[in-house]
Amino acid sequence: MSEPLRIAVIGAGKIAEGSHVPAVLASPDVRLAALVDPEIERCRRIAARHGIDPKIAADVREVLGHIDAAIIATPNHTHHAVALACIEAGVHCLIEKPLAATVAGGEAIAAAAERQRVVAAVGYSSRFIDAVELLGDLIAKDYFGTIHRFAYQFGTRGGWNPASSYILDRKSIGGGVTVVVGTHFIDWMLAWFGFPDEVAFADDSLGGPEANAHATLRFARRDAPLVGTMRLSKTVPLPPGFVMETDRGIVSFEDKSIAADVVLRPSDARDCEMILRKSPAPVAASRPTGNFARQLVDFVAACRTGSPPRVSARQGVESLRLIDALYSVRTPLPEFAPLPRLEEASA
């Protein structure tokens, strides 16, 4: 068995502490060699909590000679600079989604990785959820026949408090709820249906990160055009999930748990439901249950074998391109005024 990869987790915020570090520590294929964050105390706290002694640094350049790979979990607008520093030093990168805050930033990362022949994977961990994998497989096999339309929504009253509060700033995010929440679905959609031919988009940004966004996406197809909608919110609770109308029936998936099933309500028997689930893997081929752990396995395999990771930097750039396309046709969502009778009152 080969030596474990020496890996650094760069950014010691909530996603690193809660998901990446536990995945690294649970993996026999990697060793947590370094924790990096400008706020060093956060690194020390994580190390103390897990009883580990990695190299701790405030700047990624301090650890570049000591690592083979890096997980970059810093605020979005910093991905570009941190990833380039790693890639130029020959370090493989798993970069949290989105790949960068701009298309140009993402392009630069992808190009640098190709030039340096290192792996640049994007942390769309939700691609490793069983139901998402299964839907992708079944769509690719045309199992459902023609897909006529789909709808996706995800809405919560806030939630997710990253340590740095970068989500209050549009530039740090590279957008708003479309990036923070919608980017997962955008990644699936691109993998399942390709790049849409026409988009419409509305959001409620008044200069800051939008809290609500609605998109319509049209895909020209030989047989029948496909139209889908995406509804995202950080202020309104919307039952999360994906639904599509197909020849076989209505297919749905509740996007609220990694253990969610795909449900088919057959078109010829609408009063029953069929649960579609991946067959259990043989024991010898069993894999971790968590999507972050699975993502790490995929990343390590790519680093060791040179095979492409499930979500490459080029795919990450496609997600950024679609987000850019949506923002470029933006129209405002209707505003509901807090002063219903302002005019009458002042008159």
Added chain:
Amino acid sequence: MTRRVAVFGASGHVGGTLVERLLARGTYDVRPVIHTAGNAWRLARRGIRLWQADLARREEIREVVAGCDVVVNCTYPPGEQMEPTAKNLTAECLAAGVKRFVHLSSIAVYGEFPSRAAEYETATERAPKRTYGYYKLRQDEIVERAAKSGLPSVVLCPPNITGLNSRYLFEILEALRRGMLPLVGDGSAPCVLVDVVNLAAAIELAFDHGAADGRRVFINDDEPTTWRDVVDSLWPIVGDAPPVGSIGVDEARRFVANQRDGFTLAQAARRIAGLGELKRVVKQTPTLLRWARRCKNWSKYGPRRLRQVFEGVPRIAPASAASPDWSRLVAHQLRGVRHRCDRARQELGYRPELTFAQSTAEFRRWYEAYCGFGADEWPLLWQLHHRLSATRGG
């Protein structure tokens, strides 16, 4: 001269509406104060500066209230932290020479089933210990003491709050979709509500009006709305749902009483046993079990100051959604009291800006635009609403 107003709890429903209202006026220097970034999207989308402060930390409050003429408290900390946070906030406002402090109380201070006397603010409060109403009452007492010490304070006392994105209306909608909201009798019981726009208007009025003596002032829509009215107004956006049932008053009382009973030891044991892997691991590890018991006792009995020596001043936990308690809506129908707005009208000059009919019409319009009701894709989205209604425990 532009007045500086700090709104604590600005990421919430009331605080957010108030901040937007004050910004729309254009005559205030507004400091929206939030606890955590994750819930502040409504205001963040405006690209304005948001102030962050934890009410458990006096120095953070001090920085925000410095130079403020008016401070509004719309925060909603967890129960036991309501009292210390109100103390911290009023103390810092007093020290900073704030000219007007507006605090949000709740009709919950009069208990779940208030007496008829609770038509007026002077009724005896009777919220049971360790309930939300009890902690709000303790806050009110703190504010009243602060008023006596020289902090001009107005305490507004709203019922359940409606308006765009109202949690209460979502709760009623969900209950209707699940068939979990029977009307008590013929549904003619009073339903006292306030649209968040009306409440924000009252808060603004309190900047300049009112006795500022820390006494409570009822604020509501001031209409004879019934539960039947509420159900009828929401029914057009309920969708495919079972018909609304009806139960008698006695049956409703028994239902609510049953839901309020505590656990028997056997029920508690079953519930704990069902809480997943973590609990199982702790239970099967004698050392961990001993530690868990010690921690529990320590957190329960350890003197707060002593605990702070070891653990530091605890930060306030961010607000999170509670699981639904359907009996609550039946209990609300048994309150049977209309709280009168006479004091608000006389002392604040309060007049509701939205009628109940306008309020619910606006809510429906908003629900269609933001939740997709009636849109082309609604039949697909309904699959998700329907599945959630069918599978969520409650």
